[in-house]
Amino acid sequence: MKNSSQSQDWDLVIKGHTSLFDLKFKDLWHYRDLLLLLVKRDFVSFYKQTILGPLWFFIQPIFTTIVFTFVFGTLAGISADGLPHQLFYLAGITSWNYFSDCLTKTSTVFKDNANIFGKVYFPRLIMPLSIVVSNLVRFGVQLLLLLLMMLYFYFSPIPNTSFHITNGIFLFPLLVLLMALLGLGMGLIITAATTKYKDLTFLVTFGVQLLMYATTVIYPLSAAPVAYKKYIELNPMTGIIEAFRYAFLGKGEFTVWSIGYSTLVTVVILFFGVIIFNRTEKNFVDTI
Amino acid sequence: MSHPIIQVEDLSKAYQIGQIGTGTISRDIERFVITKILGKEDPFLKIGETNDRSLKGESDIVWSLKDINFEIQQGEAVGIIGKNGAGKSTLLKLLSRVTSPTTGQIKVKGRIASLLEVGTGFHPELSGRENIYLNGAILGMRKKEITRKLDEIIDFSGVERYIDTPVKRYSSGMYVRLAFAVAAHLESEILIVDEVLAVGDAEFQKKCLGKMGDISKGQGRTVLFVSHNMAAVKSLCSRGIVLENGLIKKIDTVENAVGYYLSGDSEAQNQITFSNAYDKKEFTLHQISINPVGSTSDTVLDEYQEIEINTAITLKEVDNSLHFTYVLNNEFGEALFTFSHTGSGLKLHPGLNKVKCVLPKGFLNIGSYFLSFYVIENAKKTIFVEKDIMTFNIQEGERAIGSWMGKEPGFIKPIFDWSIK
Numbered sequence: 134m135k136n137s138s139q140s141q142d143w144d145l146v147i148k149g150h151t152s153l154f155d156l157k158f159k160d161l162w163h164y165r166d167l168l169l170l171l172v173k174r175d176f177v178s179f180y181k182q183t184i185l186g187p188l189w190f191f192i193q194p195i196f197t198t199i200v201f202t203f204v205f206g207t208l209a210g211i212s213a214d215g216l217p218h219q220l221f222y223l224a225g226i227t228s229w230n231y232f233s234d235c236l237t238k239t240s241t242v243f244k245d246n247a248n249i250f251g252k253v254y255f256p257r258l259i260m261p262l263s264i265v266v267s268n269l270v271r272f273g274v275q276l277l278l279l280l281l282m283m284l285y286f287y288f289s290p291i292p293n294t295s296f297h298i299t300n301g302i303f304l305f306p307l308l309v310l311l312m313a314l315l316g317l318g319m320g321l322i323i324t325a326a327t328t329k330y331k332d333l334t335f336l337v338t339f340g341v342q343l344l345m346y347a348t349t350v351i352y353p354l355s356a357a358p359v360a361y362k363k364y365i366e367l368n369p370m371t372g373i374i375e376a377f378r379y380a381f382l383g384k385g386e387f388t389v390w391s392i393g394y395s396t397l398v399t400v401v402i403l404f405f406g407v408i409i410f411n412r413t414e415k416n417f418v419d420t421i
Numbered sequence: 422m423s424h425p426i427i428q429v430e431d432l433s434k435a436y437q438i439g440q441i442g443t444g445t446i447s448r449d450i451e452r453f454v455i456t457k458i459l460g461k462e463d464p465f466l467k468i469g470e471t472n473d474r475s476l477k478g479e480s481d482i483v484w485s486l487k488d489i490n491f492e493i494q495q496g497e498a499v500g501i502i503g504k505n506g507a508g509k510s511t512l513l514k515l516l517s518r519v520t521s522p523t524t525g526q527i528k529v530k531g532r533i534a535s536l537l538e539v540g541t542g543f544h545p546e547l548s549g550r551e552n553i554y555l556n557g558a559i560l561g562m563r564k565k566e567i568t569r570k571l572d573e574i575i576d577f578s579g580v581e582r583y584i585d586t587p588v589k590r591y592s593s594g595m596y597v598r599l600a601f602a603v604a605a606h607l608e609s610e611i612l613i614v615d616e617v618l619a620v621g622d623a624e625f626q627k628k629c630l631g632k633m634g635d636i637s638k639g640q641g642r643t644v645l646f647v648s649h650n651m652a653a654v655k656s657l658c659s660r661g662i663v664l665e666n667g668l669i670k671k672i673d674t675v676e677n678a679v680g681y682y683l684s685g686d687s688e689a690q691n692q693i694t695f696s697n698a699y700d701k702k703e704f705t706l707h708q709i710s711i712n713p714v715g716s717t718s719d720t721v722l723d724e725y726q727e728i729e730i731n732t733a734i735t736l737k738e739v740d741n742s743l744h745f746t747y748v749l750n751n752e753f754g755e756a757l758f759t760f761s762h763t764g765s766g767l768k769l770h771p772g773l774n775k776v777k778c779v780l781p782k783g784f785l786n787i788g789s790y791f792l793s794f795y796v797i798e799n800a801k802k803t804i805f806v807e808k809d810i811m812t813f814n815i816q817e818g819e820r821a822i823g824s825w826m827g828k829e830p831g832f833i834k835p836i837f838d839w840s841i842k
Contacts, residue, residue, distance in 0.1 A: 143428075145533075147518055148526035167558035174555055178546040181587070252541045253559055254518035415521040418514070419436060 149415075157411075160256045167255060171263035176270055190274040194230065198223045205351045214353040214384040216296050217286055221382070223279050225350035228377045231272040232312040232370055233341045238264045239320025240337045243328050243417050250418060257414040258407065261321060265313045272309070279381065301380035301387060307396075308380070311373050315399040321406030325413035328420055349374050354386045366391065369398040425530075426611060426643050427493040427516070432525035434486045434511050485511040487667045488525070498637035498644040500654035500675055502682050503664035509647045512664070513537060513615050516645065531610025534560055538615075540600030545589035549580060549599055552588050556603045570606045577632075578602035598625060605632045611643045612636055623825050633657055634822035651679050652817030653826040676819075683721045683816050691722070693811050701805060703743065704796065707733040711792075711813050714779060723818035724834075725783050730792070732776040736769055743769055743804075745776065746795040750809065752788060757832050763800065783836055785815045787828045 180186035198219055205211045206218035213221035239261045243250070246260055283296065327333045348370045349357070357365050365371050372391035379385035486508045493499055503509050514520050516527060517535030542559040543552050553574055557567040567574075575581050578599040580591070588596060614633065634657055637644040648654050654661065654675060661678025663671040671681045692710035699706035713726040722728055732745065746761035762776065769776075791812050796805035820826060 143528040143530055145529040146526055147515065147522065147529065149522045149524055163563075164558070164561070166564040167555075170555045170558045170564070174544050174547060174551075177551070178544055181546045249542050249559070251519055252538045253535065255559055255561065418520045 151415075155411075157256055161258055161262075164255050164259050168259050168263045168266065171259070172267045172270070175263070175267040187274065190271050191278055194223060194226050194275050194278060197226050201226070201351060211352050212356040214355060214378075216378075216382055216384055220279070220282055220286060220296060221353075221378070221384075222351065223282055224378050224381055225374055227272065227275045227279050228308070228312060228374050229345055229348065229350045229370070230275065231268060231309070232316045232373075233345070234268045234271065235265050235313055235316025236320045236323075237337060237341055238268065239317055240323035240327065241334065242320070242324045243413070244324070244334070247418070250414075258410065261317055261324075261410070264320075265317050269309075269313070283381070296382040296384065298381055299379060299383045301376060304376060304392065305380055307392075308373055308377050311392075311395055311399050312370075314403045315369055315373075315395075318399065318403035318406035321410040322402070325406075325409045325417075328413055328417040344368070344370075353378075353384065366394075369395040371395075424495040425492040426495045426497075427530075427645075428528040429489055429491050430526050430528070432486055432489040432512075432515065432527060433484060433523050434508075434515060434520070435482050435523045436485050436511075437482055484667050486515070486522075486664075489667075489669055491662060491669065491672055493643060493645070496637070496641040496643060497660060498646065498658040500658035500661045500678070501645060501647045501664065502649075502651070502654060502661055502678065503670075506666075507664040508667040509664055510537075510615065511667075513613055513645070513647055517613055529611065532561065532608075533611045533613060534604070534607040534609035535613035536604045536615065537613075539597055539604060543588055543596070543600060546587055548587055549578075549584040549591070550575075552599070553603050556600065557607075560604060560607055561609070562607060566608065574602045574606050577605060577628075594625065601625075601629060601632075605629075605636070609642070611645070613645045615647045616649070623827065626827065627825055630657060630822060630826060638822075650817065650826050651683065652820050655679055655817065655819040656822050656824075656826070679816075680721045683814070691720075691811075691813055699807075703736065703738060703798075703804060705735045705737070706794075707735065709733075709792070709794065709811055711811070721816055722813060723816045724785065724787050725818040727782045728780045728785070730778045730780070732778075732794075733773065734769075734776065735773045736771050738771070742799045744797055744800070745769075746797055747778070748793040748795070750791040750793065751832050752790070754791070757790075761797075781836065784833055786832050786834050787815050787817055788832060789814050 180189070183189065185192070201222040202218045205222075206213060242257075242260050242264065250257065286296070287294070323333055323337055345351075347365060347368050349365065354362065354365065354371060354375050372387075372395035375385040376387045376392050377385075379387035489508075489512070501509050501512060513535065514537070515522050516529075517533060517537060519535075519537070540556065542556055544555065547555065550571075553571065554564065554567050558564065575584055578595075578601075580595045580599050583591065583595065588599070591599070612633075630653060633644060633646070636642050637657065644657070646654060646657055658675045661671075661673060661675040661682075662669060663678050663682045671678050673681070691712060692708065694708045695706050697705075708731070710731045711722065712729060712731075713720055713722060714729050730747070734745075736743065744761055744763050746759060746763075748759045749757045751757055760778065762778070789812060791809040793806070793808045794810045795803055798804045817826075817828075
């Protein structure tokens, strides 16, 4: 009996200790439909029973831009690299929002889905991936807003030609990918840690807010004091946002090095994030 | 020729009780490095304690399952039974990969679909149809697979009219029906089911069990079923695994496994032998036993049997004015009925009397019963009373698949003479 069963091919072996790099990508691929259905769920449940529906996606960036323009532009008089303030902030907010949404939503994935995860197996990575894709929809809508604003400024009675789309636009897919994966990677690490140390949840909420001020969202890198510049550049999001502004508005300190650095950091964080997440998912149900 | 489809080898699962966290971050880090990075076993686990809630363990670690070994063959329906906390749910969780074993392994052939709960991941804002897709995908179905079975699922659920209504407007019954309908149409080689029968009305339970019977017997798929409803386990499964304190106590045919599990109920005793406590002036009471007719008192009593109550008593005086009366009480202490042998015209005689009373087939309903014993003199004077002298349980018998598995109302269910013209 023992011998005959050993010679059989088992489809699945469930055991406690698996290789660190057994990331079950095959499983992930099998469940790809689930990812899309979860995205659809997020989208539909977001606007069901609201009057404005998807318009809500516009409202937050518009108001943030107005407030930023007033506070940082008019009151504080912070430089906008010679760009119209509204465009400058909107570009920063759009890309920052995508990153921070990915990060904050991913960072609570174990807590939010403890019930489902406790009852059914599917590759857990599907959940954070679906969050990243869901947020992409939102990001797309906000990007549309940015483009509309650019058209408005371009064709307004007093044409404003201080901005123009550059060939950096070809890097756009890479930039989106970096924002998504950096947010995802950091979120995965945090959510894995929060299964045991709940304190981190509180840290994320205001940590992300503070991090925004360490990123070039409300000021251009060129306006940063020389003494602090290198620290701001250490933030991988800085390179991404600068490149994003350069691509769409033609202003921003964009270099191959800065984007290369951001890519490297993203890859490393994502790599660790996925591994830690996969380690945690196996037993988190017992501790959460 | 046997084809194991699931093979469980030395499977153990430890849980930490009390405060989670080993105390210090440095110890956490040490533990993390050893277990997660190096992939070794946790040095902070103590080996060798069993999971018994009533005993105080030495460490904060309990073994919810300890070195479990078994094999399940292709097409078998296996019932997993045990008391609360015996490790049933842990075993199901491990099999369905919700959590991973501490040591040991499970080898599986084919896809596993586990139903630890119906309707996992249902979103209240989405319509029934959208939820079928979402839930199906969570359970591992591909979208085109669901589309192919959509009509069948909707039909089975019986909520066709509301299929495009958000499920938050559903009654809880409709919700469960829809959820089970999705699960019932999974195309997996192995189906794991945990107490789904606890929800829903009689008609729905019937449908569930019928479908599960169909899955295991009709389609030859393997079913693992956990339930406290012995009638359901008996009628659905062919083999049973009895778990107790994280250990396997018995793997046998379902009748034997259920019998073993039920006879382990320490409260009920089907036979009491009395010492000199009941050595009275008029009589000596030796023994009272309850058993199915033609069987011994260690047999489990079920709802379909003819049951006999035997009383052994020695009368000391030549006095035939004595007779016995029994009162049967239910678990709430209410008297159900009184019965005695006076009406039969039979008389007790001096010396040893073996008094037998047979309850007709299928007379008592499922439940716990308490028997009180009275000795009456001259049909009016009670000379001896022992209330609740013994306790016994009537268990669920095997029922046809698709029939109602719960308990009917009432304490007795006599079989009357019927005629239809």
